[in-house]
Amino acid sequence: RPILLQGHTRSLTQIKYNREGDLLFSVSKDQVVNVWYSHNGERLGTYNGHVGAIWTVDVNSTSTLLLTGSADNTAKLWEVQTGKCLHTWEFKTAVKRVAFSEDDAMALAVTEQRMGYPGTIVILSIKNDLEAEQSDEPINIVYPKGSKAMAAEWGYLNKYIITGHEDGSVAQYDWKVGLLAHNAEITDLQMSEDRTYFITASKDKSAQIFESNTLNHLKKYMTDAPLNSAAITPIQDFVILGGGQDAMQVTTTTMRQGKFECRFYHKILEDVEVGRVKGHFGPINTIAVHPDGKSFSSGGEDGYVRVHHFDEDYFKFKYPELH
Numbered sequence: 001r002p003i004l005l006q007g008h009t010r011s012l013t014q015i016k017y018n019r020e021g022d023l024l025f026s027v028s029k030d031q032v033v034n035v036w037y038s039h040n041g042e043r044l045g046t047y048n049g050h051v052g053a054i055w056t057v058d059v060n061s062t063s064t065l066l067l068t069g070s071a072d073n074t075a076k077l078w079e080v081q082t083g084k085c086l087h088t089w090e091f092k093t094a095v096k097r098v099a100f101s102e103d104d105a106m107a108l109a110v111t112e113q114r115m116g117y118p119g120t121i122v123i124l125s126i127k128n129d130l131e132a133e134q135s136d137e138p139i140n141i142v143y144p145k146g147s148k149a150m151a152a153e154w155g156y157l158n159k160y161i162i163t164g165h166e167d168g169s170v171a172q173y174d175w176k177v178g179l180l181a182h183n184a185e186i187t188d189l190q191m192s193e194d195r196t197y198f199i200t201a202s203k204d205k206s207a208q209i210f211e212s213n214t215l216n217h218l219k220k221y222m223t224d225a226p227l228n229s230a231a232i233t234p235i236q237d238f239v240i241l242g243g244g245q246d247a248m249q250v251t252t253t254t255m256r257q258g259k260f261e262c263r264f265y266h267k268i269l270e271d272v273e274v275g276r277v278k279g280h281f282g283p284i285n286t287i288a289v290h291p292d293g294k295s296f297s298s299g300g301e302d303g304y305v306r307v308h309h310f311d312e313d314y315f316k317f318k319y320p321e322l323h
Contacts, residue, residue, distance in 0.1 A: 002277075002279060002306040002307055002308045002309075003040065003041035003306070003307040003309075004041070004304055004305075004306055004307075005024075005026065005034075005036055005041050005043070005304065005305035005306070005307060006303075006304060007026065007032070007034040007036070007043055007046075007305070008026065008028035008030050008032060008034065008303045008304075008305075009028075009030045009303060010028050010029040010030040010053075010303055011028060011029050011282070011285060011300065011301040011302070011303055012026060012027070012028050012285050012286055012299025012300055012301070012303065012304075012305060013027050013028055013029060013053070013054060013055050013056065013285060013286065013299075014026075014027050014055065014056050014057050014285075014286045014299070015027075015057075015286050015287075015288045015297050015298075015299045015305055016057050016058055016059060016288055017038065017288050017289075017290055017291060017297075018059045018063045019059075019061050019062075019063065019291060020063070020291065021038060021290040021291040021292055022037065022038055022039065023035055023036070023037065023038060023044070023059070023063060023080075024036045024037075024038040024288070024297055024305070024307070025057050025059055025066065026057070026299060026305050027054040027055070027056065027057045027068060028053075028054060028299075028303065029053035029054070030053075030303075031050050031051060031052060031053065031054060031070075032046055032047075032048065032054070033046060033047035033048075033050075033054060033057060033066070033068055033078075034046055035047070035066075035080070036305075036307075038290060038295065038297070038307060041307055045083055046083065047066065047068070047076075047078050047083050047085070048083075049076055049085045049088075050068065050070040050072055050074070050076065051070075051072045052070045052071035052072030052073075052094070053070065053071040054068055054069070054070045054071075055069050055070060055071065055094065055095065055096050055097070056068065056069040056095065056096060056097045056098045057069075057098070058098050058099050058100050058107070059080065059100070060100045060104040060126075060128065061100070061102075061104055062104070062128070063080055064079070064080055064081070064128065064130065065077060065078070065079065065080060065086070065100075065104075065126070065128065065130075066078040066079075066080050067098045067099075067100060067107055068098065069094075069095025069096065069097065069098040069109055069110075070094065070095060071094040072094075073090060073091050073092065073093060073094055073095070074088050074089060074090050074091065074095065075088070075089045075091070075095045075098055075107075075109045075124075076088050076089075077089075077126070077134060079130055086130065086134065087134035089109065089122075089124065089136065091109070091111050091122070092111070092115075092117045093111050093112040093113070093114045093115065093117050093119075094111065094112040094114070095109050095110065095111055095112075096110045096111070096112055096149075096150065096151075097109070097110040097149075097150070097151050097152050098110075099152060099153055099154060100126070100154075101126075101154045101158045102154055102156065102157065102158055102195070103158065104126060104128055105125070105126060105128075106123055106124060106125060106126055106139060106158065107123075107124045107126050108121055108122065108123055108124070108152055108154065108161060109121070109122045109124060110149050110150075110151070110152050110163075112148070113148035118143055119143075119144060119148035119149055120141050120142065120143055120144075121141070121142040121144065121149060121152055121161060121163065121173065122138045122140075122141050122142075123138055123139040123140040123141070123142070124138055124139065125137075125138075125139050142161065142173050144163055144165065144171065144173070145171075146165070146167065146169070147165040147166045147167035147168075147169060148165065148166050149163040149164070149165055149166075149171075150164055150165060150166055150185060150186050150187065151163070151164040151186060151187070151188055151189040151200075152164070152189065153189055153190070153191050153195075153198065154191075154195070155172070155195055155212050155213075156194065156195035156196060156212065160172050160173060161173045162189065162198060162212060162215075163189075164181075164186030164187075164188070164189040164200050165185075165186055166185045166186070167185070168181060168182030168183050168184050168185065168186060168202060168204060169181055169182075169186075170186065170189075170200060170210060170215060172215055181200060181202075181208055181210065181217070182200065182202035182203075182204045182206065182208065183202075183204040184202050184203035184204035184226075185202065185203045186200050186201070186202050187201050187202060187203060187226075187227060187228045187229065187243075188200065188201040188227075188228060188229040188230055188286070188287075189201075190229075190230060190231050190232065191212075192232050193232075193234060193291075195212060196211065196212050196213070197209055197210060197211050197212055197218060198210055198212055199230045199231070199232055199239060200230065201227040201228060201229050201230035201241065201242075201243065202226075202227060203226040203227070204226075205222065205223050205224060205225060205226055205227060205243075206220055206221060206222050206223065206227070207220075207221045207223075207227055207230040207239060207241050207265075208220045208221070209232075209239075209267070219267065219268075219270050220270060221239060221241060221265045221270055221271075222271070223241060223243075223259075223263060224259065225243050225244050225245060225259035226243050226244070226245070226246065227241050227242065227243035228242060228243040228244075228283060228284060228285045228286070229241070229242045229243070229284060229285065229286045229287040229298075230242075230287065231287045231288060231289045231296065232267070232289070233267075233289050233293055233296070234289070234291070234292070234293035235293035235294070235315065236293070236314065236315070236317065237266060237267040237268050238264045238265065238266060238267055238274065239264070239265050239267050240262050240263070240264055240287050240289065240296060241262070241263045241265065241287075242261075242262045242263070242284030242285075242286075242287045242298055243259070243283055243284055244259045244260040244261075244280075244282065244283035244284060244301075245259060245283065246283070260278070260279075260280045260281065260282060260283060260284060260300070261276040261277060261278050261279075261280075261284075262276065262277040262284060262287065262296075262298050262308075263275075263276050264276070264277075266319055269319065272319065274317070274319070277298075277308060279298075279306050280298065280300035280301075280302055280304065280306065281300070281302040282300050282301030282302040283300065283301045284298050284299070284300050284301075285299055285300060285301055286298070286299040287299075294309065294310055295307060295308060295309040295310060296308055296310075
């Protein structure tokens with residue numbers, strides 16, 4: 001039975017564990033950032049200050065700084081412990097994705113292509129001293145070619161940035177040209193623990209794994225519903241996929257028909273679906289796996305975060321063809 005986190009009044013947009021996995025951060029279209037204890041679902045507090053839907057959240061490796069991006073055209077840096085806003089970066093359009101670099105010294109912010117402004121990936125300098133003055137001047141601005149970027153992550157050792165685009169392509173910046181990976185908008189991009197490969201989710205009902213260094217395609221998982229999020233699990237060789245029928249059709253759809261389930265696929269065997277976890281009453285927008293691999297969380301259009309701790313059978317599971 002999952003722990004139900006009821007701290008948002010509108011649909012979830014992203015959830016994120018800190019490195020140790022004891023904290024879970026959630027953001028939503030209701031302009032609120034929440035932080036929870038992941039083991040029991042107790043809410044520690046909120047970070048208030050955005051005046052638009054919050055699209056994205058990330059926490060640095062020491063759990064001292066939090067970064068958020070919003071439809072109010074700002075990214076905000078927060079002190080995790082106190083909830084104090086330390087700095088606000090202003091942009092021309094909404095910030096759709098933020099991510100700290102591996103060494104916490106930089107962060108990326110993906111801005112929306114809108115109202116005549118091009119979509120960008122802005123590289124920000126981050127000082128990890130809580131008393132330091134943060135710089136408004138970006139280190140660099142990347143202008144992705146072609147279709148607008150929807151998601152982005154840092155490659156290992158900060159060598160490059162990997163982006164997922166509206167037209168289904170993935171790209172590597174700044175030294176390699178992208179390739180078409182999906183036939184529709186990429187909705188999520190999450191790295192493996194060592195950042196040597198990553199998984200994408202797409203509206204084309206598939207999730208795919210690529211090698212970070214070469215962008216070589218490794219695996220593909222086909223489903224019967226548009227996907228909004230995909231995550232890689234440690235311990236077991238699984239990937240977790242989530243999505244469902246578009247929110248506009250949800251009112252005329254039953255829970256089963258809408259396919260609002262977290263789906264577990266065997267990471268190596270691709271076409272083997274090993275299980276599903278039900279519960280949400282609308283599309284699943286975001287999935288995050290605890291760093292220790294013993295639990296995962298999902299955030300939905302229904303405004304709930306569901307925290308699932310795996311039982312003993314999960315860790316004993318072995319697929320017959322591999323053993």
